[in-house]
Amino acid sequence: MSRLIRTFAALTVLGLAVGCSSASDVDEASVAGARSKGPMGDMTFWVDPASPAAEQIQMWEREGRKQDAALLKRIAEEPTALWPAGEIDPGPVIRAATTSARQEGRTAVFVAYDIPHRDCGQHSAGGAGDADAYRAWIGKFADALGDSKALVVLEPDAVAHMVDGCTPGEYQGEREQLLSEAVVRLKQQSGTRVYLDAGNPSWIQDSSKLVEPLKRAGVEEADGFSLNVSNFQTDAVTKKYGVQLSRDLGGKHFVVDTSRNGNGPLAGAWCNPPGRGLGTRPTTDTGEQSLDAYLWIKRPGASDGTCEGGPDAGQWWPEYALELARNSKA
Secondary structure: OOOOOHHHHHHHHHHHHHOOHHHHHOOHHHHHHHEEEEOOEEEEEOOOOOOHHHHHHHHHHHHOOHHHHHHHHHHHOOOEOEOOOOOOOOHHHHHHHHHHHHHHOOEEEEEEOOOOOEHHHOOOOEOOOOHHHHHHHHHHHHHHHOOOOEEEEEOOOHHHHHHOOOOOHHHHHHHHHHHHHHHHHHHOOOOEEEEEEOOOOOOOOOOHHHHHHHHHOOHHHOOEEEEOOOOOOOHHHHHHHHHHHHHHOOOOEEEEEOOOOOOOOEOOEOOOOOOOOOOOOOEOOOOOOOEEEEEEOOOOOEOOOOOOOOOOOOOEOHHHHHHHHHOOOO
């Protein structure tokens, strides 16, 4: 599971503040795939004009890598989620994004990823130091959203790690409480939709095992749940899994991360697997009543961790981004 590090968050704020020139390259046609009519109505998701992909395009164009720059527009011109770094106040990143999105009449997508004992000490270990620190962080996150239109994916892996036993039992009660409180806090913001993460079909293969943990973690107060964040399961597999879990949860809706699932998973590999491609572009036109949207939640080109030659989790890896764009079938 990847995260945005402090440096990226700072760059995001800086890029938005100075009006990165790549913003002018993102016109109405470039977000056509993000605007449609489905369960959430006619919604357009915000495109970050200062994304790492947009910055990379500028650099490659200066270096004469015109063809590579053109390919990378397949990422830069699509809406992707922002992951405000947990080590800092998430407010500046969120406020900058929501201000820009509001001006354009669009909805910004965010990931809240700062739960204590995050990622079981693996590539994206970290998170808030304790329960009170997390409550304070979520409070700042929610305050920054204000009444802007926003979609928040809440704590990727947090519930699934309890189900698979990776998160020790002594932490689980607190985690469920913190998640349920976070849902309530975020839903106090009038324009915010919240989706509590539920892992992916290859991880907790029996979706019924997620039902009670999700309920204890507050999914009934949320708008729904998210699937396939930072993973590679196909649309068909994830949709089938999500529909069943939705039924088991009394009809809760869900969203699916399609940022890197264009070629499906690579057997036995989840960390920067080679040969993957961009998946379905962000859209609310899903063809399934309980599936609210296909989203690019994981930022294409953000490393999963130090594997396959990648940098630390969350850091921008331009060559991997280029591979995803080159293998795109969209």
